[in-house]
Amino acid sequence: MPPSPSRIESSSSKSEESYDMADMTEAKDFAAPASPGIPRVTFSNIDGFQNDSAIDDTEDASVDDFEPEPFSRRPRSMSHHLSSKDIPSRKALKYRARMWRTLMSFxxxxxxxxxxxxxxxxxxxxxxxxxxxxDLLFYLPPRHSEILSRNPDHRFPVVINFHGGGFCLGDAKDDRYWARVVLEYTNAIFVSVNYRRAPEQPFPGPVDDCVESILWVAEHAAELHIDQTNIALSGFSAGANLTFAAPLRLAYHRKVNATDDKAFSPTSSHTMHSDTEANDYGDHDQETHNFVTPVHSTQNLVRKETKTSLRIRTVIAWYPLLDWTMSRSRKIRESRNPKKCLPKTFTDLFDFSYLPPPDMVGDHCSPYASPGLAQDHMLIDGLPEDIQMWLCEWDMLLREGQVFADRLEKLGKRIDSKLIPRVPHAWDKSPNPFRDQKAIDFLYIKSAINLNKVFQNKDGVGPDNSMSSLHPTDTIIERQPRASIVMPI
Known part of the structure; x- marks a missing residue:
């Protein structure tokens, strides 16, 4: 199914330095204001996650002492690159992007x-x-063939993942370690999306590619043995931005309601339970045997009377970019460790490639580019109820992430916001093959266990749940040595 979003025309019909203003205007179809938000939901906290592999206690017990500034409707400023007079040509940006893609692949x-x-x-x-x-890369859970041999009509939940790389670098294979943990702890099918990247495909191209991927998976759910009413979106950095932007674009541009609990509300009476099958996985971690499949199958939930063919259950966003109106210089200035922030070489490449000047219609303020600026009713109705956000203490994106998480909580979302102390942006993507991957997996596993509970339609509250922030009493990973290389994800 060919995608239908507006695109920047190719260089064969336009010069590489020109832009289609009609297309850019079309991207900014903001929804109208709606009713006030729903009541706030709070959750119990959890203490005492333990792990023996390279996990340190937090040196500073005040990791959560940051008080985010309240979200306001004040006039938004232009991101610094949009008012720059030194604008690189599209040809130069393409050359730089291809060079860094090659280096990053190594x-x-x-x-x-x-x-x-x-x-x-x-x-x-x-x-x-x-x-x-x-490109859609499919990773199947270990018991995929066995389950289908027992029940050819079985449907698996699905995680659709968007890679990072500043919208212009990265690849769908970059998150394979996250895929491995998801397969093991949720028994879901994992789909990693190779959306088309900037500068060849600037905003809103990558957003629309992600929307097309979600729709394609839902439309081909039967042949893929996927439960299209049990979808999770995950992403890293730029991909995390897309986990929020794509559902909003899907709802308010493509007019597809994928998060309405009233249209589709699964209950435990529709699930299947088998003690025999549950015991087959007894050798795993005490929580990993509680798979949504086959222990809690949702295949009977795909019913015609639900009047919906698609439901996004949850979002998992790792260190997302959420606000393009704040300049990079301000983000670095307000960060906790400016020396650990990405260098200007990369941020300029990302910014000029994805949102090329001149921004005549204010695309940098669009909720599809800056989900953190979306109107309240868009966030309430366009995003799922369960949301995980993983933020890095030494990241220039920390502040906007905390502001957004605080706002989502006030809007009534079941938001699970975790701050990982003493780590930079892309803390889990080091090229060092001798890194302690088990320590990274500790946080991946924590996220995947929570994801599995959402797939099972649990309410996310309780002392054994991972639905909590990281606290000073938790064992925390100190991701990598201070002098290590951080990939520009």
Missing amino acids: GMLFHSWATPRPPKPSFTHHIPTDTIPI
Whole structure:
């Protein structure tokens, strides 16, 4: 199914320095204001997560002492690159992007050597477009064949993942370690999306590619043995931005309601339970045997009377970019460790590539580019109720992440916001093959256990749940040595 979003025209019909103003205007179809927010929801906290592999106690017990500034409706400023007079040409940006993509591919090759090794995609599907196709990499859970041999009509939940890289670098294979943990702890199908990147495909191209991927998976759910009413979105950095932007774009641009609990509300009476099958996985961690499949199958939930063919259950966002109106210089200035922030070489490449000047219609303020600026009713109705956000203490994106998490909580979302102390942006993507991957997996596992509970339609409250922030009493990973290389994810 070819995508239908507006695109910046190719250089064969326009000069590389020109932009289609009609397309840019079309991207900014903001929804109208709506009713006030719903009541606030709070959760109990959890103490005492333990792990023996490279996990340190927090040196500073005040990791959560940051008080985010309240969200306001004040006039938004232009991101610094949009008012810059020194604008690189599109040709120069393409050259730089291709050079860094090549270098980064070598870095991620070394990254993939860490043990335990990540899985390879089971198969790949290509969604045709007007340029290069959108690649979908499918990773199948270990018991996929066994379950289908027992029940050919079985449906698996699905995690659709968007990689990072500032919208112009990165690859769908970059998150294979996260895929491995998801497969093990949720028994879901994992789909990693190779959306088309900037500068060849600037905003809103990557957002629309992600929307197309979600729709394609839902439309082909039967042949893929996927439960299209049990979808999770995950992403890292730029991909985390897309986990919020894509559902909003899906709801308010494509007019597809994918988060309405009234249209689809699963209950425990529709699930299947088998003690025998549950005991088959007794050798795993005490919580990992509680798979949504086959222990709690949702295949009977795919019913015609629900009047919906798609439901996004949760979002998992790792160190997201949420606000393009704050300049990079301000973000660095307000960060906790400016020396650990990404250098200007990368941020300029990302910014000029994704949101090229001149921004005549204010695309940098669009909720599809800056989800943190979306109107309240868009966040209430366009995003799922359960949301995880993982933020890095030494990241220039920390402040906007905390402000957004605080706002989502006030709007009534079940927000699980975790601050990881003493780590920079892309803390989990080091090219060092001798890094302690088990320590990274500790936080991946914590997130995946919570994801599995959402797939099972649990309420997310309780002393054994992972639905909590990291606290000073928790054991926390100190991700990497101070002098280590951080990938520009």
